[in-house]
Each structure stands twice: as C-alpha cells, then as structure tokens.
Amino acid sequence: MKRSIDIKKITRPIIQKLNAYRSAREEFVGSSRKMILLDANENPFENGLNRYPDPLQNKLKQRLGKVKGVDPMNIFLGNGSDELINLLMVAFCEPKTDEIMIVPPTFGMYKFSADLNAVNVLEVPLLKxxxxxxxxxxxxxxxxxxxxxxxxxxxxxxxxxxxQDLKKIVENFSGLVVIDEAYAEFSPGETAIDWLKEYQNVLVLQTFSKAQGIAGARVGMAFADSEIVEMLNKIKAPYNLNVLSQKAVFHRLDNADQVKKEVQLLLEYKKDFILKIKDINFIKTIFPSDANFILIRFDDSKLRYDQLIKKGILVRNPSDQYLCENTLRITLGTETENQALITAFKAMDQQN
Ligand SMILES: Cc1ncc(COP(=O)(O)O)c(C=O)c1O
Structure with a gap:
C-alpha cells in the first residue's frame, strides 16, 4: 500500500488559502482549437518570442513524462533547481516556526533558501x-x-x-524527503522517481544543468505527488520557464545520444585524471566519486587553491565545511582543461 502523508497538513495555511494567478489563456493552451490571442497585451507580430510561454509547459511535460516514465501530472518545472528549492520553502515552511533538515557537508542553496525565508535549519552532519x-x-x-x-x-x-538508508528515512519521516539527483546521470543506480508510486512523501529534484549540459538555460525538474505539483503551480510566477529555455530542453532531448556520449567521455576523463594525479605528493586522499567532480584532500588546500588561481585555474574550496578540511572540489572539464590542471599539479609538486 502507498505510504501517504497529509499534504494539506504540511502546507502553510496561507498557501492553502491562496488563489492562484491565472492567465486567461491557460485553459486553451492544451486544446487544438486555434484562438485569436488578444488577452495578454503582447505584440502580435511574430518573431518567435512575441508570445508568453505556456505557464504550465504542457508540451514539454508530455515529452519529459515519456523520457522519465512518469505522468506529466507528477512533474513541476522551474528556473533551475534553485527556484524549486525556494518554492518548497515558501509552500511548506512557516517563517520563524518551521524548520528543514540538512546533512552537511551539503549543497549550499538549501540553507541559503531557508535563511532567505526565515526558516530554521537543523543540521545532522554526515558520518565519517x-x-x-x-x-x-x-x-x-x-x-x-x-x-x-x-x-x-x-x-x-x-x-x-x-x-536502503534513503528508504529508511522516507519510510519513517512524516514530512517531505527531497532527494536531489542533480548528478544522477553520472553513476548508474535506481532513481527515487521510481519510489513515487509507493511513497507520497518523496520529491525528486533533477536538473538540465549538469549532465544535460544546459546550465545557462536554467531548467530544473521536480517529480512529486500530483497534489504537491498542483500546490507548486499555484505559487510559482506565472511564466517561470521562458520560451528559449524550453526550446533548449527539447533540443537536448532530441540529442540524447550526444548527452550520453558527453557523460561517457567525462567518466573516462575522470578515470584518467585520477590515475595521473594519484602520485602527486601533496595530494592526500582522492574520495570516491559518483559525479562529474571529485573531492580531494590536500596537504594545505588554501595554498594549493591560491597556486592554482595564479596558474589561471579556478576550483572550489569547501574546506570550511564539515568533514572537508583541506579539500578542494574539482569539476572535470574538457581533456585539454584537465591536462592543464595535471600539468599545474606536477609543476607545483616539483616546487615542493
Ligand atoms: C546538489 C545540487 N542540486 C542542485 C544544483 C543546482 O541546480 P540548478 O542549476 O538546476 O539550479 C546543484 C548545483 O551545483 C547541486 O550541486
């Protein structure tokens, strides 16, 4: 039997009462009837962008539904996962009263978004x-x-x-578990999207910014119970996903083989990169990676970060985060970019 939760009970009362902003066109966008559009004060002369986008992105959701094996009713799209994270705070968390839980070291936007919405943050750090x-x-x-x-x-x-750890949390927590699969394409494994049939308290985030390669288009996806999707539709900005970004998604979906090829290449680069840096003396630990980036422990991350900057290479220094002392987070680039980093490491090693 499906594990259900009372979605109304976890939704803020103010949001439950809210009337959604509706454009006059909304009820006609899905129909095949051709209408003369004089409702939205647009410029009528065609240039490909003169019309507002479909507020509910119906065509795109139909297509994504097929790709992901889910009903379009279970899909919500936004201006990057960042927008989705913020909308979740607005929907479920009463400012200064409710809280979210995060598991540091973790992605920074959860806390940023919570702080922005005056939502308390409970931290339960990861184990070693x-x-x-x-x-x-x-x-x-x-x-x-x-x-x-x-x-x-x-x-x-x-x-x-x-x-099994994720399932145990989903099965025993009475709020919503947001499973963020931003990097899922880089490692094989079950997606939590498959759990939606069994658990109403799961929401899965995925994005077009990483493996799908269109970070500049800002497209994030949420897969969730239809009641949650309806509620997010009610509170989002009416035209939150612009026409150009929707086109970019269709284009990437049409070129799924290319995406697959790029993921494969990045995984090969990762293997090669690890092999080539493993004997560098100032590298202490290369942590196992299921993504398109690697966390590496150095002798002195600040020193190594500054040396790389001098060589024109920018990486991320998360050393102030829990369990991340003296680490740098390195994204795999093109073969040439990775080689530049390897060459820089070797030169730095010789200076030691
Ligand atoms: C775990 C995680 N989720 C989401 C995002 C952001 O995704 P988007 O570009 O769709 O806002 C990132 C980006 O770094 C991330 O690391």
Whole structure:
C-alpha cells in the first residue's frame, strides 16, 4: 500500500488559502482549437518570442513524462533547481516556526533558501566516510521539521548514498524527503522517481544543468505527488520557464545520444585524471566519486587553491565545511582543461 502523508497538513495555511494567478489563456493552451490571442497585451507580430510561454509547459511535460516514465501530472518545472528549492520553502515552511533538515557537508542553496525565508535549519552532519547518520536524522526530526534535503550523489563529497538508508528515512519521516539527483546521470543506480508510486512523501529534484549540459538555460525538474505539483503551480510566477529555455530542453532531448556520449567521455576523463594525479605528493586522499567532480584532500588546500588561481585555474574550496578540511572540489572539464590542471599539479609538486 502507498505510504501517504497529509499534504494539506504540511502546507502553510496561507498557501492553502491562496488563489492562484491565472492567465486567461491557460485553459486553451492544451486544446487544438486555434484562438485569436488578444488577452495578454503582447505584440502580435511574430518573431518567435512575441508570445508568453505556456505557464504550465504542457508540451514539454508530455515529452519529459515519456523520457522519465512518469505522468506529466507528477512533474513541476522551474528556473533551475534553485527556484524549486525556494518554492518548497515558501509552500511548506512557516517563517520563524518551521524548520528543514540538512546533512552537511551539503549543497549550499538549501540553507541559503531557508535563511532567505526565515526558516530554521537543523543540521545532522554526515558520518565519517560521508555517510548518512540515519538514526540521528530520524531522532532529531520533529513535527516542525517539514523537509529533509538529501543530494545523492552528494555535493561536495560526490558519493551516492545507499538506497536502503534513503528508504529508511522516507519510510519513517512524516514530512517531505527531497532527494536531489542533480548528478544522477553520472553513476548508474535506481532513481527515487521510481519510489513515487509507493511513497507520497518523496520529491525528486533533477536538473538540465549538469549532465544535460544546459546550465545557462536554467531548467530544473521536480517529480512529486500530483497534489504537491498542483500546490507548486499555484505559487510559482506565472511564466517561470521562458520560451528559449524550453526550446533548449527539447533540443537536448532530441540529442540524447550526444548527452550520453558527453557523460561517457567525462567518466573516462575522470578515470584518467585520477590515475595521473594519484602520485602527486601533496595530494592526500582522492574520495570516491559518483559525479562529474571529485573531492580531494590536500596537504594545505588554501595554498594549493591560491597556486592554482595564479596558474589561471579556478576550483572550489569547501574546506570550511564539515568533514572537508583541506579539500578542494574539482569539476572535470574538457581533456585539454584537465591536462592543464595535471600539468599545474606536477609543476607545483616539483616546487615542493
Ligand atoms: C546538489 C545540487 N542540486 C542542485 C544544483 C543546482 O541546480 P540548478 O542549476 O538546476 O539550479 C546543484 C548545483 O551545483 C547541486 O550541486
């Protein structure tokens, strides 16, 4: 039997009462009837962008539904996962009262978005080896904890969490578990999208910014129970996904083979990169990666970061985060870019 939760109960009262903004066109966009559009004060002369986008992105959701094997009713799209994370705070968390749970070291936008919305943040750090502390997560969750955000593969540590840990949290937490699969394409494994049939309290985030290669278009996807999708539709800005970005998604979906090829290449580059840097003396640990980036522990991450900057190479320094002392997070680039980094490391090694 499906594990259900009372979605109304976890939704803010003000949002439950809210009337959605409706454009006059909304009820006609899905129909085949050709209408003369004099409702939205647009410029009528065609240039490909003179009309507002479909507010509910129906055609795109039909297509994505087929690709992902889900009903379009279970899909919500936004201006990057960042917009989706913010809308989740608005929908479920009463400012200064409710809280979210995060599992540091983790993706920074969950806390940023919570802070922006005056939502409390409860931190349950990962265990050594970057594993979920499932017992503490369940123990510390209270009735005020509306959502738990878990990226898998995790950012910045790059590892996927075991499915049984995620399932245990989903099965025992009475709020919403947001499973952020931004990097899922870079490692094989079950997607939590498949759990939607069984669990109403799961929301899966995916994005077109990473493997799909169109970060500039800003397109994020949420897969969730239709009641949650309806509620997000009610609170979003009417035209939150612009025409150009929707076109960019269709284009990438039409070129799925190219996306696959790029993912394959990046995985090969990762293997090669690890082989070539493993004997560098100032590198202490290369953590296992299920993503398109690697977390590496150095002798002195600040020193190595500054040296790389001098050589014109920018990486991320997450050393102030829990369990990440003296680490740098390195994204795989093109073969040439990766080679430049390897050459820089070797030159720095010789200076030692
Ligand atoms: C775990 C995770 N989720 C989401 C995002 C952001 O995705 P988007 O570009 O769709 O806003 C990132 C980006 O770094 C990320 O690491």
């Amino acid at each position: 080896g970057f594993q979920l502390n499932v017992n503490q997560i369940l123990k510390q969750a209270s009735t005020r904890t509306k959502m738990i955000f878990i990226p898998t593969p995790n950012n910045p540590s790059a590892n996927r969490f075991p499915l």
